[in-house]
Amino acid sequence: MSAPRLLDGPSPSMGPERLAAHSRRLGPLPKGGHGLIDLLGHTGLTGRGGAGFPVGLKWKAVAAASRGAAVVIVNGAEGEPHSKKDRHLMTSRPHLILDGAMLAAASVRAKQVVISVGEDHHAALRSMTEAIYERSDHERRLMRIVTAPARYVAGDSSATVHLVDAGIATPTTTPPPPHERGVGGAATLVQNVETLAHVALIARTGTATETVLVTVAGAVRAPGVFEVKLGTPLGDAVQMAGGPSEAARAVMLGGYFGRWVEVADAWSLPIDPHGLRERGLSLGCGVIGILPARQCPVCEVAGIMRYLASESSAQCGPCFFGLRALADACTRIAERGTDPGDLQRLQRWSGEVQGRGACKHPDGAVMFLQSAMKTFGDDFAHHPAHLRRSA
Amino acid sequence: MESGDMIQDRMRARDAAMRLLNRLTAGAAVSAVVGVGLLGAIGAYTIPGTASTSTSTASSSSSTSSSSGLQTSTTPVTSSSSSGVAVSGGS
Amino acid sequence: MTKKLELVVDRIKCDGRGLCAEILPERIRLDSWGYPIITPGPIPEHLMGLSQRAVDDCPVLAIALRRAEIHRQKGT
């Protein structure tokens, strides 16, 4: 019998699973602690929010700096435009997430657990709120919910800490990273909701979970969130979404901080953080976006770059002005046709922006653009002048 | 990336500006010292000079005219002592 | 052993006055928008004076000298 899955049990379409059903199905919640931290280290679980940081390492660091006053932030901000898997999990399996949060709190000796939910994710907000009221008094006393603004950078760990701390969801300068100095100066564990749900299962079975949540979006017949076994070929996940709704051109893997892959190479890719990293790719936040062949990739990329530029919190000059300049150059190519000067500028500015923000927003945007210019090299080199926009 | 001689130019500009800063500071210091002397001297000359022939200044006595400026002070005791002071200073 | 120092910029505090690049062209240049690009690595002894000057003269206290090996990492 294979390892349990996050979405086992009643169909997610039936809404949030109540605590009674949840406990009946999975049994009592085991104790957290150093044993669990080591277990997470052995299972090799990595964060599912996008950066893919090893969970065991992060918990160890927070526990070391905790002094019994650490803070656990359950990150359900999900600012990634195409990603739906976090809110899907919050609306269907809230108690799996809260289990993971409590295990984290016990393991890093936290004094409070803050659940950050995107303010637009109304169903998720309701589900998590109701779920908290079903927990024991002791657990309820630890927990509170904050709503995160629907901005791309609001999902950054330092921005989440800043939101909980000061009510302002803008990234702050690191180092020190949140796991050293976070909320109120206390060591803070910022963990994505899916990651914590996996922890809740791993703690019960003692073995690694074998699935990952992905959001299949774009030119597919039935876009949505799917839980796939690690290593599943990307093409199979797309088939779960009803398959391409039309001739596909490329796949955007990992959302707006992810990479582009031509369909020819995409279908066989294994959906597995480690396997993808070996290929210089990343699962990121689990978004699999299908770009239809009829759509111009350059115009698509230009639109996304404009969005990412507009999502800069305007705190760091290189990010704000750099991303804006890159987006403008992309837009010029998209609207007026390729200009060698603009192509050179894109390369030079990419180099100047890379690694020069307080958070990873500029880096993510530049990597995304670089990947696009590599994958769609010919399109960028010979783009005709036309005014079709795709944002 | 930036070419080596561009850096060289900016280093030269930096050194030139540093020298200018030092010269301006030294100049300011010197002129400030001179200023103290000059303004002091102006004080020294104008008081007996103008005051002896002065009609305007609120001088209480002609003999201690030089002290007139000082005698706006409220205490007569100090004024008498000051007159000597000012005369000796004025002459 | 002498502890090696490197220049680090607080990107949020920095508002692109550009004094640091004027004072220390050997290690700092400005990007296309006037914000400093620091040459990575420890500061050689003969540049320590100017580096300190660049730190002291920053109008917004955005640049600092730190121990060379500084770990940075961010979680999800």
Add this chain to the structure above:
Amino acid sequence: MNNALLWYATRGAGAVSLVLLSAVVVLGILSVLRVQSTGWPRFLTVGLHRNLALMTLVFLALHIITAVVDPFTHLGWLAAVVPFSSHYRTFWLGLGTIAFELLLAVVLTSLVRGLIGQSAWRLVHWLTYACWPIAVLHGVGTGTDAWSAWLFTLQAICVVAVLAAIAYRLMAGSRDPLARERSSFLAAVDRREER
């Protein structure tokens, strides 16, 4: 020691201090306005601002010491520290004392800016706008005598220069290219009222 010389030195040093202080204020404003040109980098404005500020303290010290040791006024050291504690021109000298202490606060905090942090330093630095006018009034109030025509012209020049700089600063607005976008984004993500 010739007491008259002391008296002249006091007034000379006082006048020079006011000129220096005004120059420092103007330079400070120019540096905020990011004034520069070929051959005049921004750090030159800042460096001159700092050097002249320290120089101002030196001449203020001369101004105060010569005034205190002058037997005629016999102010006593208390008057140099406690405002309005001198019988001699109590009010005008008191202003001088206040201005001096404000300036001292501004300069000392600037010397330890790295320790107290930018925001605290900035807060104290705004005191300059109280210090300078008080210093001018002190000059006007105490400097009224036969040679005041000179002093007045000097003070007039200082006042005009500083007021012009302030007016320029007010008209110019923020020179931080990100100020507007940053505040608008902050406004968009600010959830403080919900706390």
